[in-house]
Amino acid sequence: MKTHCKRGHAYTPENTLSNGPGRYRCRACTRMLQEQGPLNATDADRFFTYVASSSDPLGCWEWTGGKTWGYGQFTANGRNVKAHRWSYEFFRDEIPPGLVIDHLCRNPACVNPWHLEPVTTRVNNLRGDVANARWRCKRCNSEVSQLEVAS
Secondary structure, eight states: OOSBOTTSOBOOTTSEEEOSTTOEEEHHHHHHHHHHOSTTOOHHHHHHHTEEOOSSTTSOOEEOSOEETTEEEEEETTEEEEHHHHHHHHHTOOOOTTOEEEETTSOTTBOOGGGEEEEOHHHHHHHSGGGGOEEEOTTTOOEEEHHHHHO
């Protein structure tokens, strides 16, 4: 077994990950590549490696990379960010403080910046699935919808 990786890190039990029988990789190099992505690739280049091409240019840009709760995750400038927020800021404009991004197409995996709009959390909830939700009022036990509460 080799004693050091290509970048000179020592293979120690704390610093070694197994890729199967007789195959090892350096934990430090793996972490560095996860943060930086492929060498010499810009954030935009790496972003588009995770976007599924669509035959419809106006359709959703489906995120195929890692997801949390259906929303794409992306590493840009060494930081983990939400892919749809990065897409909006890269292609359109900065997101004003206090606003969230609403998917006008209702597809959380979509990163098409023209399907995204910065809105308040209240507006986002009123537009989304929560708008159709119903629950029981704690005072009178009658059924109430989100839209009735908002008006």
